[in-house]
Amino acid sequence: MENLKRLIGPAGPSEMMNVAKTIEEIRRFVRRGRGAGKTIGLVPTMGALHEGHLSLIDAARKACDLAVVSIFVNPTQFGPAEDLSRYPRTPEADLALCRQRGVDAVFMPSVEEIYPRTDMAEAGQSLTEVSVSKLSQTLCGRSRPGHFTGVCTVVAKLFNIVQPDKAFFGAKDFQQAAIIRRLTADLDFPVEIVLCPTVREGDGLAMSSRNAHLAPSQRKGAPALYGALRLAERMIRESRPPAEAVISAMRQYLATHAPEGIVDYIQIVDPDSLADVATTISRVLVALAVKLGSTRLIDNMAVDARPSKA
């Protein structure tokens, strides 16, 4: 009983945070919480926590009785030429932040715990894959083939391991959130997907674990992604021009303000289907990816040019 209280004790900054390394441990935590009638909020992360993640944690604590954070750098969502090995890993700082922010349990498994080696699969692999067609074939999916299948598969696993009532994702990864929302509906996961606003640095740069990789000159150019989005927002609000005109202006803006940057994509899409739009007369999502050196940054903004109903 005392042990139970320790585990699911009152939410709030405390030293009672449970750190689970295995599936069995986190399931035990969740089972006890659920047995006590508590709701569970899950914040799936790859660690290297920043203010963006912390805002998701705050939302989970507010909406649910127990906040669970998963920290797992998922190998299957990185391509062979991508930055898996140099992805920032700061486990001690992450745990301290979670504790400080009143997280109830952290699930921090090894790669082998999530992808156990079988006679058919190597560690870090899964024979079973979950994929969402159409939504995965545009934007980041074009330059990161297989990325969203890796994301979907690990999210399906985390949903089955933690069985949360709600799961919290950041709007910075808008396409990821759209795909996970579709996956959740299509596979009937009994989980509510909550999208939280992008958190930005003072100069507008969207918070990202990958920002840590930026050299000083790259860091100076990085806020140009947000600048280009603000430019797009102004253009659309003022005159609803064709998407192509907005994209050209953004491209030019980036050439001026982040000359080191190499544009991966700039797209204006329907926020639900993620299909490219030709005009900007309805609600649209403006999204872009830019490489600064070997660091690829993404950002996006939803813009609605339609007259407000207020």
Place this chain on the structure above:
Amino acid sequence: MENLKRLIGPAGPSEMMNVAKTIEEIRRFVRRGRGAGKTIGLVPTMGALHEGHLSLIDAARKACDLAVVSIFVNPTQFGPAEDLSRYPRTPEADLALCRQRGVDAVFMPSVEEIYPRTDMAEAGQSLTEVSVSKLSQTLCGRSRPGHFTGVCTVVAKLFNIVQPDKAFFGAKDFQQAAIIRRLTADLDFPVEIVLCPTVREGDGLAMSSRNAHLAPSQRKGAPALYGALRLAERMIRESRPPAEAVISAMRQYLATHAPEGIVDYIQIVDPDSLADVATTISRVLVALAVKLGSTRLIDNMAVDARPSKA
């Protein structure tokens, strides 16, 4: 309270069987059962119930407090040239059998309930797909591309909708069971997969809803599938010959005893990996598919030639 008792009342032949047409209805039934501390057994079927299904139902009733049967002819597991439209449908007889056999709830959704039309997907489709590589590329997967992706996707949905403790599958569909076992492990579904023995007619023909399609002359040849498996079993037990020799003998047996039959495949595989084996010195699975007219029948047998430890 009276209503609750009606819904989750004592298991046993009764008229208290719950028939749920919607996801919300079956979830309500399961939630109440679980709230009362009951365990849930799921028997996923495509209807046209026969003794094979009834043995799964008996196993579910024995192992779990509440037995739920799903009846859904899943369009996504049929290829464009396959028998979706003529697949036997006998809903009234199915419900009577379930009632008689003491089933607690039947989930009998429409195609639109399982695959709701969205702006991106037609009815009968899902943008999200679950697939198991390797295990799906042999045996039936060769002549039925996409079949097991359809099976995996609908099973993942049913697991999320019913959230059973155990799910029951027949050994006649051995490959399907192996794939679902892999899917369940890989995606961490908290469900135990139970495999039940194939149920046969007096002459050895494996029970199948598709047997109803056999013309009299085809029905006469159909037990040759089991005859060929028995021949293989004898050969392996006696002399452990190379797999190729067993397969040749089976082919010849079928040519004699089911001259109308067209062999789709005869394979001898490892029961776990489903990879072809060259020798029969260890535990193997002998499996075959034969077309009789437009009806495709499958059967299999696990044979262990190793000296028993008894």
